[in-house]
Amino acid sequence: MASCTSYKMMSAAERNKMLSGPRTVLLVGPNRKYYGLPTQLICRMSPHLARLVAESKGQKLELLKENVEEFNVLVEFMLRGVIPGANAKRSIEGNKSTIDQCLRFLESAYKYQIGDVSDVVFEPLLKAFLDLTNHKYRNDSNDMKRIAKSGIRCGIEANDIETIFELCPPGNRLRTLATQAALSYSGPEGVNIWDEQMENVSGFATELMDQVVAGFSRHSWVEPLTKIARRWVEPLAKITRRH
Numbered sequence: 001m002a003s004c005t006s007y008k009m010m011s012a013a014e015r016n017k018m019l020s021g022p023r024t025v026l027l028v029g030p031n032r033k034y035y036g037l038p039t040q041l042i043c044r045m046s047p048h049l050a051r052l053v054a055e056s057k058g059q060k061l062e063l064l065k066e067n068v069e070e071f072n073v074l075v076e077f078m079l080r081g082v083i084p085g086a087n088a089k090r091s092i093e094g095n096k097s098t099i100d101q102c103l104r105f106l107e108s109a110y111k112y113q114i115g116d117v118s119d120v121v122f123e124p125l126l127k128a129f130l131d132l133t134n135h136k137y138r139n140d141s142n143d144m145k146r147i148a149k150s151g152i153r154c155g156i157e158a159n160d161i162e163t164i165f166e167l168c169p170p171g172n173r174l175r176t177l178a179t180q181a182a183l184s185y186s187g188p189e190g191v192n193i194w195d196e197q198m199e200n201v202s203g204f205a206t207e208l209m210d211q212v213v214a215g216f217s218r219h220s221w222v223e224p225l226t227k228i229a230r231r232w233v234e235p236l237a238k239i240t241r242r243h
Contacts, residue, residue: 007114007115007116007119007120008115009081010044010081018038018040018041018044019041021039021040021041022038022040023036023037023038023039024037024038024039024042024056024061025061026060026061026062026063027060027061027062028063028064028066028068028071029063029064029066029067029068029071030064031068032062033068035071035075037075037079038079039053042078045078045112045114046078046112046113046114047113048111048112048113049061069104070104070107071108072084073101073104073105073108074105074108074109074112077105077120083101083105083120083121083124084101085097085098085101086098086101086121086124090131092131092132092154095132095135096128096132098124098125098127098128099125099128099129099156099160102121102124102125102128103121103163103164105117105120105121106121106163106164106167106168107163107167110167116172118168118172118173118174121174122173122177125174125177126177126225129155129177129180129225130225130226132154132155132156132181132185133155133181133184133185133223133225133226134226135154136154136155136185153185154185155181155182155184155185156178156181156182156185158194158196160181161178161179161182161194161197161201161204162197164177165178165201165203165204170203175203175207176207176211179204179207179208179210179211180211180224180225181225182194182197182208183208183211183212183215183223183224184223184224184225184226187221187230188215188216188221191208191212194208211224
């Protein structure tokens with residue numbers, strides 16, 4: 001599970017000062033991709049890399065088992081303070097890419113001990129999930145026709161939920177966001193599509209049922225991302241029997 005210690009943002013001046021210092025050479029992945037990264041910066045941001053740098057005693061670091069794409073996301077954040085590709089497009093594919101990039105960064109931040117980066121990824125994830133929800137209910141969307149043919153889900157994926165609940169502790173707002181995105185996609189009458197996650201992902205079933213119950217009024221339920229009231233089409237007793 002991810003660190004509960006929040007990541008501390010650096011000022012532009014502090015980052016720029018570190019960028020101008022000595023550099024460490026890293027060879028990443030099976031093809032030994034070359035990186036020359038500011039030593040002070042990577043040691044400041046990642047205790048894991050700081051230990052490796054200390055152990056290398058000025059020699060090249062070989063991280064040959066690392067995934068280059070995941071490492072690229074980490075490097076972009078360390079150098080520029082951004083997650084590459086996040087919110088680059090507002091299409092369905094663009095939003096799915098944003099989610100992938102954010103969760104890839106969340107995994108890298110955990111591995112390299114950067115700290116709790118929930119606040120860093122929350123807004124781009126929220127926008128992506130909200131856009132996907134709006135696409136789902138937009139009947140005239142050309143994107144929807146294309147996505148239907150490709151088989152891509154216009155909403156959160158099961159493995160997205162699993163990643164967030166694995167890496168984020170109870171009470172973390174990314175867990176709530178993932179649960180809201182799941183309910184927004186399925187609706188209360190379709191929560192059975194999350195049966196496997198409710199059974200196997202610790203804490204998810206309780207959070208999901210809490211969201212279901214919180215969204216109901218007498219004849220409708222409030223979709224948790226858009227806050228739009230939608231018609232209630234299935235008895236509450238059937239939905240909450242797992243709670």
